[in-house]
Amino acid sequence: MIPYGKQDINQQDIDAVVAVLQSDYLTQGPQVPAFEQTLIDHTDAEYAVACNSATSALHLACLALELGKGDWLWTTPITFVASANCGLYCGAKIDFVDIDPQTYNLCPKALEKKLILAKAENKLPKVVVPVHLCGQSCDMASIHALSLEYGFKIIEDAAHAIGGEYQDKPVGCGNYSDITIFSFHPVKIVTTAEGGAALTNQQVLADKMVLLRSHGITRDKALMKPVSGLDMDAQGNWYYQQLELGFNYRMTELQAALGVSQMQRxxxxxxxxxxxxxxxxxxxxxxxxxxxxxxxxxxxxxxxxxxxxxxxxxxxxxxxxxxxxxxxxxxxxxxxxxxxxxxxxxxxxxxxxxxxxxxxxxxxxxxxxxxxxxxxxxxxxxxxxxxxxxxxxxxxx
Missing domain, CATH: 3.90.1150.10 (Aspartate Aminotransferase, domain 1)
Structure with missing residues (x-):
């Protein structure tokens, strides 16, 4: 059987994973930041947050943009269910925008018509998720122009599109969106076995996603808050604080090492x-x-x-x-x-x-x-x- 898609693993990839197995860190070591840097280098985005899946990255992106109960998330019907489910995880309501019959991507004209009606009904979306189906970017300039007029945030679901370009810039650069999501599932262009990442040019969004990626816990003293009845000066390097309700959406060192190697190709x-x-x-x-x-x-x-x-x-x-x-x-x-x-x-x-x-x-x-x-x-x-x-x-x- 000739498959519709599959991973391409070479000896360099295998050696990179084996080196991690022989190292001191299987998780929370140097490989995840190294992988994130390869994504930054490729896209020219300011920040990258690697996760255990693109679905996790979508969820974190929605939370960073403060999507919540009573809000609306709009996306395309022609996508994997994760593009819509991420809004439901946050308690938001979901609606869809029909596709362009030629490109199969979310149609900016259909989006504009829907926005006009939604404004009249006071049901404008807080977040719109255009999906770059098959690897081709949506018409992001048109979608971004509508976001400025109607006040919604944009998450580019670029699960298919790492390595693609739009207006001579790499997909993921963030010129027309708040956050971009990549997937590294085995059938995708680059794989980490399972994995995803969220890229952004806004530090406040990156910091929020990093915090929520690991249980909402920080060891950064600058972020810590006073605790009633606790002598903060007496706390040693073991001390951490949970600031928010987060998740375990971390990528392992094994996945990241594979990703670093794959990104070279x-x-x-x-x-x-x-x-x-x-x-x-x-x-x-x-x-x-x-x-x-x-x-x-x-x-x-x-x-x-x-x-x-x-x-x-x-x-x-x-x-x-x-x-x-x-x-x-x-x-x-x-x-x-x-x-x-x-x-x-x-x-x-x-x-x-x-x-x-x-x-x-x-x-x-x-x-x-x-x-x-x-x-x-x-x-x-x-x-x-x-x-x-x-x-x-x-x-x-």
Whole structure:
């Protein structure tokens, strides 16, 4: 089976992890700060906070922006559920903005229309989470302009997009957002096995996320508060204080060491993915398929390569094959296609909140005709040719 994505681990990565196993620190040592510095160096962001998952990083980002009960978080329906769940963790209410039917990212025009209505109803969002689907940045300049007009904060969910660019700047630089989130799951561009990070240019947000990442505990005497009945001067270096209700969202030294090693190959990872994506574009140009559309001012990191079945008036054009049949037949031929994503608002948990099929038609249409083809660093031309040959066989192209 040719998988839709997988990690690329070399001997340097293995040696880096083994070195940590032989060191004095398996957690809370020097590797996490070193990994955070590689993210800062790559993105030009001021601060990076590494976490045990991107979901944890999203949660910390929401808390740092003081999202809470009675507030609204808006995101796109075409994403993994974590992009919305992070708001629920904070007690906020969730709503969605339909996608651009060409880029599949959150649509700025749909966002503006929704904001106009929300302002009239006094239901403006406190936080908007644009998701850089497949590795291509959203139109962040337009979204940021709306944030200035309507007063919401922005968390870029760039789980797919490390190594991507927008307006000739690296995704994560924070030019148009408050916080950016990366994921380092094994199928992502860079992996730490499990892991994530939050990047920001605002020290107050970084400090808040660092505090909450580790139980809300500090050993920084400058942050400590007087405790009634306790002689603070008598407290030694063992002393710490819990200032807030935090979490154990720390990344281990093992994960961070792997990340430091992987980041040395980020540019090559992205370059190889871009080559494979462009090769798909050429090989599939004459197929009865919709190929990924790329913005002129964005340079995708190509985490995913998503095709769409062409549809005219509700009927399949040229090919009568259904999405389900195409998926199953390609799997039977050893092609590990997948589908990213089921619209979040159609999930039973969100249906219980009142969302219904029909709420976000562009997102639902995308789901009915999308399919992710295999794309990963280390994929050979021969493997890619096998994917294309299987498509020819199944589609009859």
């Amino acid at each position: 980020l540019n090559q990872f992205v370059k190889d993915r871009q080559r494979l994506a462009h090769r798909y574009n050429k090989l599939l140009a004459e197929f009865p398929l919709i190929l990924p559309m790329q913005l002129e001012n964005a340079n995708s990191a190509w985490h995913l390569y998503v095709i769409g079945l062409t549809v005219e008036d509700g009927l399949r054009s040229k090919s009568k094959l259904s999405q389900k049949a195409l998926f199953q037949q390609l799997r039977e031929l050893g092609i590990g296609v997948n589908l990213h994503y089921i619209p979040v608002h159609t999930q039973p948990y969100y249906q219980n909140m009142g969302f219904v099929v029909g709420d976000f038609p562009h997102a639902e249409y995308y789901y009915q005709q999308a399919l992710s083809l295999p794309l990963f660093h280390g994929m050979t031309d021969a493997q890619q040719d096998e994917v294309v040959s299987a498509l020819i066989q199944v589609l009859g192209a």
